[in-house]
Amino acid sequence: xxxxxxxxxxxxxxxxxxxxxxxxxxxxxxxxxxxxxxxxxxxxxxxxxxxxxxxxxxxxxxxxxxxxxxxxxxxxxxxxxxxxxxxxxxxxxxxxxxxxxxxxxxxxxxxxxxxxxxxxxxxxxxxxxxxxxxxxxxxxxxxxxxxxxxxxxxxxxxxxxxxxxxxxxxxxxxxxxxxxxxxxxxxxxxxxxxxxxxxxxxxxxxxxxxxxxxxxxxxxxxxxxxxxxxxxxxxxxxxxxxxxxxxxxxxxxxxxxxxxxxxxxxxxxxxxxxxxxxxxxxxxxxxxxxxxxxxxxxxxxxxxxxxxxxxxxxxxxxxxxxxxxxxxxxxxxxxxxxxxxxxxxxxxxxxxxxxxxxxxxxxxxxxxxxxxxxxxxxxxxxxxxxxxxxxxxxxxxxxxxxxx
Ligand SMILES: [Zn+2]
Numbered sequence: 051x052x053x054x055x056x057x058x059x060x061x062x063x064x065x066x067x068x069x070x071x072x073x074x075x076x077x078x079x080x081x082x083x084x085x086x087x088x089x090x091x092x093x094x095x096x097x098x099x100x101x102x103x104x105x106x107x108x109x110x111x112x113x114x115x116x117x118x119x120x121x122x123x124x125x126x127x128x129x130x131x132x133x134x135x136x137x138x139x140x141x142x143x144x145x146x147x148x149x150x151x152x153x154x155x156x157x158x159x160x161x162x163x164x165x166x167x168x169x170x171x172x173x174x175x176x177x178x179x180x181x182x183x184x185x186x187x188x189x190x191x192x193x194x195x196x197x198x199x200x201x202x203x204x205x206x207x208x209x210x211x212x213x214x215x216x217x218x219x220x221x222x223x224x225x226x227x228x229x230x231x232x233x234x235x236x237x238x239x240x241x242x243x244x245x246x247x248x249x250x251x252x253x254x255x256x257x258x259x260x261x262x263x264x265x266x267x268x269x270x271x272x273x274x275x276x277x278x279x280x281x282x283x284x285x286x287x288x289x290x291x292x293x294x295x296x297x298x299x300x301x302x303x304x305x306x307x308x309x310x311x312x313x314x315x316x317x318x319x320x321x322x323x324x325x326x327x328x329x330x331x332x333x334x335x336x337x338x339x340x341x342x343x344x345x346x347x348x349x350x351x352x353x354x355x356x357x358x359x360x361x362x363x364x365x366x367x368x369x370x371x372x373x374x375x376x377x378x379x380x381x382x383x384x385x386x387x388x389x390x391x392x393x394x395x396x397x398x399x400x401x402x403x404x405x406x407x408x409x410x411x412x413x414x415x416x417x418x419x420x421x422x423x424x425x426x427x428x429x430x431x432x433x434x435x436x437x438x439x440x441x442x443x444x445x446x447x448x449x450x451x452x453x454x
């Protein structure tokens with residue numbers, strides 16, 4: 051073994067090669083520190099006297115399938131200037147760890163493609179060791195995401211796991227990066243984010259959220275200058291919920307009048323976009339029959355279809371006319387659920403039409419939220435909340451394999 055191979059393959063510089071042994075299927079290199087390279091770890095002087103050594107072993111990158119261990123008696127030295135006896139500094143490892151920096155780099159490299167479990171198994175180390183490595187690396191890079199250039203953001207909460215646990219996620223809509231993960235939901239979850247935003251002197255120009263009062267108040271208070279867009283997917287989703295409730299109500303009435311079958315199994319047909327109705331299953335025919343039998347349901351259904359039109363107009367003025375027309379028809383329908391929804395839209399009119407000032411939505415967050423759920427489901431090791439949040443902040447770079 052040459053010293054240059056030690057350096058180039060294992061990143062070990064300034065050490066002499068002593069011997070190689072083969073133990074338990076692995077390779078063990080013993081090295082020796084060159085005496086003249088000994089320094090005081092405090093002041094850096096080479097004017098030190100030897101005071102014995104302490105033998106340490108470090109795991110380093112494997113050779114093929116064989117694990118490699120480096121054995122080094124670390125010299126202890128006395129420094130007359132500092133008046134201490136200490137170990138000399140290491141050039142290839144953190145003395146608190148049982149592995150070399152080259153090993154860490156290699157493990158992190160593998161982590162891009164493999165799960166923590168796979169990397170740990172491949173390198174013959176514990177799950178926790180790889181996880182801690184990843185965590186430190188993520189902390190270095192993501193603990194404080196840069197917020198100063200933030201321009202367009204989307205905010206939404208996501209429920210994870212069982213037991214109704216929530217996280218509130220803020221997405222940079224320009225880069226696709228998650229810039230904040232808050233515990234819980236509502237105004238409180240966002241408090242740390244506003245603090246950081248103020249500290250970074252960010253000038254956020256536009257924000258997309260759903261129509262919840264907590265977000266309206268928070269945005270008014272902290273981003274008073276920004277365009278606040280109510281996400282159109284959330285508006286449509288809210289209406290679909292009302293439509294489902296309404297159908298259930300009608301179904302119940304129909305059952306009471308012994309007229310059972312009419313609405314059975316129509317829920318999904320009502321919620322589907324018409325272009326997706328399956329001709330093989332005669333979905334269109336079944337839907338039309340249900341609507342023919344029930345005039346109020348038909349009214350709600352056709353208004354659902356028209357609701358989407360609000361976001362498909364060439365400009366804001368036209369969209370405003372479409373929205374106002376929708377509200378008028380809902381109002382005139384004499385159907386309570388529609389009248390209520392028209393009132394909701396009227397109250398949020400500005401934020402709905404703000405879409406035409408800045409065409410943003412929380413749509414991109416949907417993809418991120420799906421990734422978070424996948425991560426949550428598959429990774430039993432994410433009991434460490436900080437690690438889980440760091441993984442979310444790193445999602446857009448897909449630096450690590452998603453699962454644990
Ligand atoms: Zn010293």
